[in-house]
Amino acid sequence: MRSKTDGRMDGPRTTESEKFTQVSAQRKAIKGVVLSSSIFFMMFILISNQSDSRKSVDCFQIIEGNASEISFAAERGNDNFATDNDIRKRAQNCTIFSGKYHFPASQEERDFPIAFSLLVHKDAVQIETLLRAIYRPHNVYCIHVDKRSTSALLDAVKSIANCLRNVFIATKLEDVIYEGYSRLQADINCMTDLLSYTEVNWKYLINLPAQEFPLKTNNEIVKILKIFNGTSSIESTYDGRFEYRVNESYIVNPKTLKVESTGRRKDPPPHNIIVGKGSAYGAFSRKFVNFAVNDIRARDILKWTEDTFSPDETFWATLAINKQLGTPGIKYTASGVPDRRLWISTSVTWNPEPCRGKYVRDICVFGVGDLHSLVLKKELFANKFYYDYQPYALICMEKWIQHKSLNSLTSDLDLKYYRDLINS
Numbered sequence: 001m002r003s004k005t006d007g008r009m010d011g012p013r014t015t016e017s018e019k020f021t022q023v024s025a026q027r028k029a030i031k032g033v034v035l036s037s038s039i040f041f042m043m044f045i046l047i048s049n050q051s052d053s054r055k056s057v058d059c060f061q062i063i064e065g066n067a068s069e070i071s072f073a074a075e076r077g078n079d080n081f082a083t084d085n086d087i088r089k090r091a092q093n094c095t096i097f098s099g100k101y102h103f104p105a106s107q108e109e110r111d112f113p114i115a116f117s118l119l120v121h122k123d124a125v126q127i128e129t130l131l132r133a134i135y136r137p138h139n140v141y142c143i144h145v146d147k148r149s150t151s152a153l154l155d156a157v158k159s160i161a162n163c164l165r166n167v168f169i170a171t172k173l174e175d176v177i178y179e180g181y182s183r184l185q186a187d188i189n190c191m192t193d194l195l196s197y198t199e200v201n202w203k204y205l206i207n208l209p210a211q212e213f214p215l216k217t218n219n220e221i222v223k224i225l226k227i228f229n230g231t232s233s234i235e236s237t238y239d240g241r242f243e244y245r246v247n248e249s250y251i252v253n254p255k256t257l258k259v260e261s262t263g264r265r266k267d268p269p270p271h272n273i274i275v276g277k278g279s280a281y282g283a284f285s286r287k288f289v290n291f292a293v294n295d296i297r298a299r300d301i302l303k304w305t306e307d308t309f310s311p312d313e314t315f316w317a318t319l320a321i322n323k324q325l326g327t328p329g330i331k332y333t334a335s336g337v338p339d340r341r342l343w344i345s346t347s348v349t350w351n352p353e354p355c356r357g358k359y360v361r362d363i364c365v366f367g368v369g370d371l372h373s374l375v376l377k378k379e380l381f382a383n384k385f386y387y388d389y390q391p392y393a394l395i396c397m398e399k400w401i402q403h404k405s406l407n408s409l410t411s412d413l414d415l416k417y418y419r420d421l422i423n424s
C-alpha cells in the first residue's frame, strides 16, 4: 500500500515512515473500537502524513463524525489560499504540475471514458481541486470559462489545460448570466466540442460547476454508469409552479445584468411539448447529448428557451419528460414519466434538511460536520462546497477521495443498490 501512495501527496515526507509506524501502533490500540473498515485505516495513515508544529486537522476523525475534531476544524481557517496567479505559475512547469494528476485507472475505466463539462467563473484554486479529483488521462474535460472572468482566471485555466493534453477550454465562450440562457449555451458549447473530440470515445458526459465535488471515484462512477447502460440520470418533473418561467418573455437587463420579464406573453413551446423542470446538472449518455445538440426538434426547443427564465433547469428536463420525442437514454415508469429513482448524479441538501455549514439560496454549503453523512450518500457528486468556507470540508473531502482513488477502494460500493434502481 505504501508504495502506491508514496510521492503523491502534498506536504513534507521526511517523517512519513515514522508516522506510519506511529499511526499503525495507534491503530492497533484502538482497532475494533471506532475503526470498522480497512478503508479508514489506510486513509488514516495517508492523512496523518502531514507534519505541522500546530495540531493538524485529522480528516479521518472528521469523516468518522468525531464532534471535538469537527468543531476544531470548523473554526480553523486558512489565510494562505493559492491565487489564480499562483496556480498559473505552478502550471508553468508541467512536469511538476501534472505530477499531482497521476491516479491509477483500471482497464475497465479505460474502456469506459467519461467526458466532463465544467462551468467556471472564478477561483482557480477550487477549479483545480475539483479537476485533480476527477482527472484521468483517458477521459476528456471541457472547461467553459465565463467571458466576464478575470484574465488571471482565464490565464490560470489556460496554463492548466496546456499541461493536461485531454483538458481544453471551450472553443466558444459565453458571457454567463445567472438564470439566463447563456448559462445553458455554455454547456451546449462544451457538449458540441466534446462530441467532435474524436480522440476519446466517451460514453457519458457529466456537467459540473466548480462548487461540486465527487462522492465516488472514477472507478466507482464507471461501475455505476455501466449498470445504467446508456440510461441518463436527469431530473425531470412537471411542476405548474414554474409556469412563470416560460409563459412570459425574459431578457437580460443590461444595467443590472439580471434576467427580467418583459411582461409579454410567450408563444407556447414547439412540437406540442410540455415544459419540464429539473436540475442544470446530470449524467448524460452520449446518445442523449447527441440528441440534445443535433436533433431538429431539440434545436427548436432550445431556441424557444432563449428568452425564458433559467432554461438550464428546463431544457434537459423537457427533452426527458416528453416521451413522444423518443429522446434516447431516458427510463420511464409504468405511468410514462421519467423514473426519479435514477436521479443519482448530484446530492444537494436543501433547506431545511440538516446542514452543518450554511445555507446560501436555500442550498447547503457544506461544513466539516457534513462529511460524515456525505461520504455515505449514493450520488456521484455533492453540491456545494466553498473552498474558503470551513476550508477543511473540501480539504478532507479531497484527501478522502484521493485515498480511495489511489487504492482503488471500491469494496464499499453497493452495486446492488444501483442494479435495483435500473432493473425494476
Ligand SMILES: *[C@@H]1O[C@H](CO)[C@@H](O)[C@H](O)[C@H]1NC(C)=O
Binding pocket: 034, 058, 061, 066, 067, 068, 069
Ligand atoms: C476525537 O478526536 C480527538 C482528537 O481530536 C481524539 O483525542 C479523541 O479520542 C477522538 N474521540 C473518539 C471517540 O475517537
Ligand SMILES: *[C@@H]1O[C@H](CO)[C@@H](O)[C@H](O)[C@H]1NC(C)=O
Binding pocket: 093, 094, 095, 096
Ligand atoms: C521543471 O521542474 C523539474 C524538476 O524541478 C526540472 O528538472 C525541469 O527542468 C523543469 N522544467 C522547466 C521547463 O522548467
Ligand SMILES: *[C@@H]1O[C@H](CO)[C@@H](O)[C@H](O)[C@H]1NC(C)=O
Binding pocket: 229, 230
Ligand atoms: C444494455 O443496453 C443494450 C442496448 O442498448 C442491450 O442490448 C443490453 O442487453 C443491455 N445490457 C444489459 C445488461 O441490460
Ligand SMILES: *[C@@H]1O[C@H](CO)[C@@H](O)[C@H](O)[C@H]1NC(C)=O
Binding pocket: 243, 244, 247, 248, 263, 264, 265, 266
Ligand atoms: C405567467 O404565469 C404566472 C404564474 O402562473 C402568472 O401570474 C402570469 O400572469 C402569467 N403571465 C401571462 C402573460 O400570462
